[in-house]
Amino acid sequence: MIDANVVQGLDKTILIDIDIRHSLDADIEGIYQLYSQSSCYSETLQQPFASLQVWQKRLLDLADNFYSLVAIRDGEVIGQIGMEVFCNPRRKHVANIGMAVHEDFRGMGIASALLEAMVSLAQNWLAIRRIELEVYTDNHLAISLYKKHGFVIEGEMREYAFRNGEYIDAFLMANVRD
16 A cells, blocks of 8 residues: 655645555445546546446456556545556566546546556566556547656557547557666
8 A cells, every 4th residue: 555645746746645555345336436427437448327337347356467556535536547467478568557537636646646556566566568558649638647657659549439429549658668
């Protein structure tokens, strides 16, 4: 568990008490609530109106190659990041991440703290050399965050996903540890 009393934001430092730890079964409802927010499902590949049962099925008994960290403030889930480590023997040095932060806690460094914790886990404990992610090309705040943490744009995927009635492009970004 990480106790982050001072969290660095993109443009400011805010004093906030959060704990970052692996998600527990008891956190599933909070994660479900998080991804029920319009901006959270719109900026990820999650669906609107997903049921609690969908999230329970996804997060109960996680596979050995999947990690889920949460940011907790006053007992409430305010952010989540998931990472899948690839099992293919030729790609087992690679992982893919996705994340969301509660709308009321954006700009406070929560995403930075989650990302730092997951990158540290991947690189320092799991021998991951390449961390990949996909981010919509119009999500400028997320792109800035990822660049701040060493991710670079490696390509653009046209019509990557269908969102709100239209196809949207995405960047493939990666952080490759030399």
